[in-house]
Structure formats: structure tokens, C-alpha cells
Amino acid sequence: MRKLLFIYLILIGLFVLYVYNYQIETENATTREWSENELKGNMDETYVMVTFQVGIDYWKPALKGFEDAAEALNVSVEYRGATQYDLNEEITVLEQVIAKNPAGIAVSTMDPEALNPVIDKAVDAGIPIVMFDADAPESKAYSFLGTDNYYAGVEAAHKMAELLDKDGEVGVITQPNQLNHQERTQGFQDTIFMEYSDMEVVTIKDGRGDQMLSRQVTEEIMTDFPDVDGIFATEANGGVGVGQAIVDNNLQESIEIISFDTDKGTLDMIEDGTISATLAQGTWEMGYWSLQFLFHLQHDIVEQEDENTPLPRYMDTGVTIVTQENVDSYYPH
Amino acid sequence: MRKLLFIYLILIGLFVLYVYNYQIETENATTREWSENELKGNMDETYVMVTFQVGIDYWKPALKGFEDAAEALNVSVEYRGATQYDLNEEITVLEQVIAKNPAGIAVSTMDPEALNPVIDKAVDAGIPIVMFDADAPESKAYSFLGTDNYYAGVEAAHKMAELLDKDGEVGVITQPNQLNHQERTQGFQDTIFMEYSDMEVVTIKDGRGDQMLSRQVTEEIMTDFPDVDGIFATEANGGVGVGQAIVDNNLQESIEIISFDTDKGTLDMIEDGTISATLAQGTWEMGYWSLQFLFHLQHDIVEQEDENTPLPRYMDTGVTIVTQENVDSYYPH
Numbered sequence: 001m002r003k004l005l006f007i008y009l010i011l012i013g014l015f016v017l018y019v020y021n022y023q024i025e026t027e028n029a030t031t032r033e034w035s036e037n038e039l040k041g042n043m044d045e046t047y048v049m050v051t052f053q054v055g056i057d058y059w060k061p062a063l064k065g066f067e068d069a070a071e072a073l074n075v076s077v078e079y080r081g082a083t084q085y086d087l088n089e090e091i092t093v094l095e096q097v098i099a100k101n102p103a104g105i106a107v108s109t110m111d112p113e114a115l116n117p118v119i120d121k122a123v124d125a126g127i128p129i130v131m132f133d134a135d136a137p138e139s140k141a142y143s144f145l146g147t148d149n150y151y152a153g154v155e156a157a158h159k160m161a162e163l164l165d166k167d168g169e170v171g172v173i174t175q176p177n178q179l180n181h182q183e184r185t186q187g188f189q190d191t192i193f194m195e196y197s198d199m200e201v202v203t204i205k206d207g208r209g210d211q212m213l214s215r216q217v218t219e220e221i222m223t224d225f226p227d228v229d230g231i232f233a234t235e236a237n238g239g240v241g242v243g244q245a246i247v248d249n250n251l252q253e254s255i256e257i258i259s260f261d262t263d264k265g266t267l268d269m270i271e272d273g274t275i276s277a278t279l280a281q282g283t284w285e286m287g288y289w290s291l292q293f294l295f296h297l298q299h300d301i302v303e304q305e306d307e308n309t310p311l312p313r314y315m316d317t318g319v320t321i322v323t324q325e326n327v328d329s330y331y332p333h
Numbered sequence: 334m335r336k337l338l339f340i341y342l343i344l345i346g347l348f349v350l351y352v353y354n355y356q357i358e359t360e361n362a363t364t365r366e367w368s369e370n371e372l373k374g375n376m377d378e379t380y381v382m383v384t385f386q387v388g389i390d391y392w393k394p395a396l397k398g399f400e401d402a403a404e405a406l407n408v409s410v411e412y413r414g415a416t417q418y419d420l421n422e423e424i425t426v427l428e429q430v431i432a433k434n435p436a437g438i439a440v441s442t443m444d445p446e447a448l449n450p451v452i453d454k455a456v457d458a459g460i461p462i463v464m465f466d467a468d469a470p471e472s473k474a475y476s477f478l479g480t481d482n483y484y485a486g487v488e489a490a491h492k493m494a495e496l497l498d499k500d501g502e503v504g505v506i507t508q509p510n511q512l513n514h515q516e517r518t519q520g521f522q523d524t525i526f527m528e529y530s531d532m533e534v535v536t537i538k539d540g541r542g543d544q545m546l547s548r549q550v551t552e553e554i555m556t557d558f559p560d561v562d563g564i565f566a567t568e569a570n571g572g573v574g575v576g577q578a579i580v581d582n583n584l585q586e587s588i589e590i591i592s593f594d595t596d597k598g599t600l601d602m603i604e605d606g607t608i609s610a611t612l613a614q615g616t617w618e619m620g621y622w623s624l625q626f627l628f629h630l631q632h633d634i635v636e637q638e639d640e641n642t643p644l645p646r647y648m649d650t651g652v653t654i655v656t657q658e659n660v661d662s663y664y665p666h
Binding site: 010040072 | 373
């Protein structure tokens with residue numbers, strides 16, 4: 001009798017467990033029905049990021065963003081590219097990637113035109129391509145995600161005005177033959193001119209993206225304009241060169257430097273106070289939203305009628321100002 | 334003995350079911366672990382779109398995009414706004430929306446400055462806000478999604494060149510006191526000047542966004558420049574006025590018109606061949622990506638270090654060229 005009671009109790013217990021599990025299963029069925037519209041891909045879908053100089057730190061946050069989006073969307077990623085600053089190598093790598101028919105490709109190009117035939121071939125074959133960081137504007141790529149360099153110059157001007165209490169003489173060291181540096185300079189110059197009447201851009205010099213040359217050019221500026229209060233370097237090597245010249249002359253207290261990007265040399269000079277601020281580009285955002293855009297193209301999540309422009313044409317991923325206060329979080333971790 | 338055997342069989346059966354269900358549960362546990370990063374919200378999260386003149390067709394694709402993204406992300410939406418073109422009403426509505434502490438708000442403003450105090454108050458209180466279609470650039474809103482009007486003018490110029498075989502005289506009818514129209518005109522003018530040497534912009538006239546006045550102004554252009562081959566109207570009412578003047582003078586065959594936006598009057602004139610092309614703005618994209626951006630802010634899916642710019646600063650949602658070939662899909666459906 002006791003044995004039988006025991007067996008019945010077990011039976012009832014198991015029945016309760018069974019009903020409970022059945023309910024869980026039903027809940028999941030509801031979830032599954034909803035998931036038709038869910039932003040969830042398949043791990044077989046592979047999205048590829050293609051760059052040049054694959055080893056440099058600059059791409060790391062972009063790849064991290066690409067990977068973060070892939071994790072959120074349940075798809076796979078690969079990172080490929082030219083090991084050197086070599087155009088033919090990048091073209092070859094891109095062709096190899098296309099041959100594998102991936103779900104989408106995010107490309108940063110060394111040259112605004114040379115990759116166009118390969119990009120166009122891929123788009124014509126139905127492989128979604130977006131450009132990030134450096135555009136190929138005449139190609140058939142669907143979208144470009146990168147820094148608005150004019151606006152970055154505007155931000156640099158506002159920061160310089162803040163550092164100088166809206167009063168003083170400033171110089172710019174740039175690369176006058178490169179479009180992105182022209183735009184940074186123009187945004188800086190226009191903003192100082194239009195919004196800060198007690199400030200003046202007294203000189204714009206060519207540093208050729210070279211540390212030694214930028215150091216020399218800074219010496220020239222200090223000789224020609226002994227009252228100079230600030231220097232904006234539109235590029236990181238130049239910024240470090242300016243910093244060295246300022247240290248050589250022991251002028252850290254009287255000249256404010258604003259630089260660009262966040263390589264280790266620049267961050268170290270921010271930490272020790274030589275450089276006052278630098279502009280960090282939104283590289284994580286470039287990678288994250290590139291993958292989102294490619295996923296939307298691959299899954300056809302676009303307005304039906306927009307056959308020509310299924311995606312936003314351009315995304316300005318913005319800049320963040322890095323100073324001694326927040327420099328720590330910009331070291332690779 | 335038989336009874337006991339029967340009970341044992343049931344027990345074994347239930348045990349098998351239990352193990353089977355346990356496995357399903359385990360699988361779900363894995364899914365659940367992954368789903369922390371999943372782009373899936375909660376139906377209790379309500380995102381609100383706020384505009385002015387809520388009844389007009391222009392907002393419909395934007396709201397559709399907002400709703401489509403909400404469905405994909407499993408969150409709720411509401412649409413609110415001023416019924417009229419009334420600034421105080423829009424401010425009141427926005428304040429009411431903020432009082433309910435929603436998960437995020439996408440705002441299109443009638444005025445680039447008047448909403449700033451309310452927007453800033455909401456952002457300070459932790460409510461994510463993005464601007465779409467019309468920006469409040471000095472506010473604390475995280476991002477702006479809208480048409481790059483200069484680039485829209487560039488596209489209009491390329492289309493005009495195509496229509497005229499890169500040869501001829503063109504005029505522009507615009508609203509010279511409004512920034513977005515200045516930009517459209519400038520993009521058009523710069524592109525004709527720099528890229529099409531056999532084309533010339535011979536006149537730029539003020540149509541004040543008025544149909545009757547634009548009709549009169551077109552008559553003046555036809556008198557002053559009898560060889561004019563094309564007219565670009567930077568705004569829809571003006572475009573219809575130009576169309577009427579062309580029909581009055583029976584010049585549909587000799588003058589090409591490019592207009593802006595896709596209200597019914599414009600679409601009808603495209604369908605009957607009076608207007609050659611119009612530029613459709615990416616309003617669906619504005620709504621769709623506004624919700625995506627707000628969701629990413631609410632769920633903190635941004636790079637850890639980017640405290641100041643957690644989102645892209647600006648998204649150009651692009652334009653699509655509408656002609657007789659694809660006009661059907663632009664009528665409300």
C-alpha cells in the first residue's frame with residue numbers, strides 16, 4: 001500500500017513537471033512566430049571587412065564594432081586585407097573575398113577610384129558593399145560611413161576657443177594636398193573666423209604628415225609668430241612633431257596643441273600634458289553600422305519603393321574630444 | 334503484478350518525456366544566454382515620434398519606417414504632434430510626451446532653436462532624443478537624420494544634364510531665404526558650373542513656395558530667356574506652378590522640369606509628362622533609423638568609451654529620382 005502511494009506521488013510529481021515544461025515550450029512557440037521580423041541572421045552568413053595595412057591599431061575599434069553588430073545579429077564575420085599599403089594587394093584580396101560570395105563586404109579603400117571596377121562587379125553580382133572610413137564615391141557601393149572632416153575641424157576650433165578663452169593667435173599644420181586635411185583645415189578656419197572675433201588663424205603650414213618636418217615647421221611658426229597661443233595639427237604624426245618642438249622650447253605652459261586620432265604617441269603626450277586635446281574618430285561606429293547596413297541589404301529590410309537608394313547615402317560617425325580626463329579609455333584594452 | 338508493470342511503463346514514459354523536455358529547456362537556456370546581445374526590446378518600451386502638422390501625407394512614410402523598426406525590435410510606438418503649423422502647440426505636445434517618460438523620442442522641429450530648452454531638459458533627464466527631417470543643431474539631441482540638401486541639388490543637376498544631353502540653359506525657382514533651399518540651389522549651380530561646360534544656370538528666381546507666384550515667375554523666365562531648356566524647382570508648390578505655366582504655353586516638349594518631394598500634385602504632373610522628374614526624400618529611412626538609434630541609446634549598445642558621441646552625429650538619408658517609370662509606387666498605398 002505504501003509503495004503504491006509512493007509511486008502515485010512520483011507520478012503526480014512527474015505530471016506536474018511535464019505540464020510545467022509544456023508551458024515553457026508553448027511560450028517559445030510564441031517567440032518563434034514573432035521572429036519572422038526579428039533582426040536575427042544565420043551563423044552561415046559571413047560578412048567580411050576589407051582594409052589595407054591590416055596590422056595597424058587604427059582598424060581595431062572598427063573591427064570590434066563589426067564583431068559586436070555580428071554578435072547582436074547572430075551572423076559571422078571575417079577580417080581580410082592588404083598587409084601593406086599596397087593597392088594591387090588590396091584589389092587581389094577583394095577579388096578573393098568576392099569569389100567566396102559572402103553575405104556582404106565593408107571596404108575601406110586606399111584610393112578613391114582604383115577599386116571601383118571590382119566593387120561594381122560585386123554589387124552587380126548581388127553582393128552588398130558599403131564603404132567606411134575612406135570612400136569610393138563614384139563606385140556602386142551603397143553607402144559611406146566615415147568622419148565629416150569639415151565638421152571635425154569645426155569641433156577642433158570650438159575646443160581651441162575654449163582652451164584659449166576665445167582670445168589669441170593660432171596656427172595650423174596640415175597636408176594641403178589631401179582632401180580630408182583640406183576639409184579639417186577649412187572647418188577650423190571658417191569657425192574661428194565666423195564665431196571668435198578675438199581669435200585669428202595667423203598661419204597654415206605643410207607638415208607632410210611627417211613628424212620631423214612638423215617639428216621644424218613648428219620652430220618656424222614660433223620664430224615668425226612669437227605670440228602664437230595654439231596649434232592645430234590635422235594629423236597624428238604632425239601632432240607629435242609639434243609636441244616635440246614645444247617641449248624642446250619649454251613652451252608647454254604657453255602653447256595649446258590640438259591633434260587628430262589616437263595612436264600611442266599622441267595619447268602619451270595627452271597624458272603628460274604636452275598635447276591638450278585630440279580628436280578621436282568614431283571607428284567603432286563605422287564598423288558597427290557598416291555591418292547593420294550590410295545585414296539590412298542582405299535581408300532586404302528596406303522600403304519597397306526605394307530601388308535606387310535602399311540605404312542612407314552617408315553617415316557621419318562623428319568625433320569625440322580626448323583630453324587628460326578621458327585619455328585612459330583610449331589606450332588599447 | 335500487471336498493474337505494477339503498467340505503472341512502471343507509465344513512469345518510464347514520463348521519465349523519457351521529462352528528459353526530452355529538459356533538453357529543450359537546455360537549448361533555450363543557450364538561446365537565452367545569447368539573447369543578452371540580441372536586438373530585441375520589450376513591448377512595454379514606448380518610443381514616440383513628434384512632428385507638426387500631423388495630418389499631412391509627408392510624415393506617413395517616416396511613421397511607417399518608425400513602425401517597421403519597432404516591429405523588428407519588438408517595442409511599441411506612438412505618434413504625437415501639433416495638429417497645426419504651430420510652434421507653441423508643438424512645445425506643449427513635446428512636454429506632455431516627456432512627462433510620460435518614454436523610452437525615446439524622435440522629433441522633427443518647425444524651428445531650429447525654439448524647442449531646445451525642452452529637448453535639453455529631456456536629454457538631461459535621461460530620455461534619448463534624436464532629430465529627423467528638420468534639425469535643432471544647438472540642442473542636446475544625439476543625432477540628426479535627414480536629407481543633405483546640397484547633395485540633393487547635385488543629384489538634380491546630374492538628372493537635368495541627362496535630360497538635356499549635357500547642353501542648354503537652365504533656371505532655378507527657389508526660396509532664397511530658407512537654408513535648405515539655398516543649399517539645394519547651391520548644389521545644383523556648383524555641379525552645372527563644374528561638371529557641364531555646355532550648360533549654364535541663366536537665372537535664379539524667388540517663387541516664395543507659392544504656386545501662383547512660381548507660375549508668374551516662370552512666365553518671366555520664358556520672356557527673358559526664350560531659349561531656356563530646363564527649370565529646377567527646389568520645392569513642390571513651385572514645381573506645380575512651373576508645370577502650369579509650361580502647359581499654358583504648350584511648351585511641355587521643349588522645357589524639362591525637375592521638382593522636389595512627392596505630393597499628389599507633383600506625382601500627377603510626372604504621370605502626365607509635364608514634370609520630367611522629382612526628388613523623393615528618404616522619409617522611410619528617417620523613421621526607421623531614428624527608432625534604431627533611439628533603441629541603441631536606450632539599451633546602451635554603444636562603444637563604452639564614447640561618452641560624448643554614442644551615436645553617429647548625422648545620417649544623410651538620401652534622395653531617389655522619381656520619373657514616369659517609377660511614379661506609381663510613390664502614390665500613397
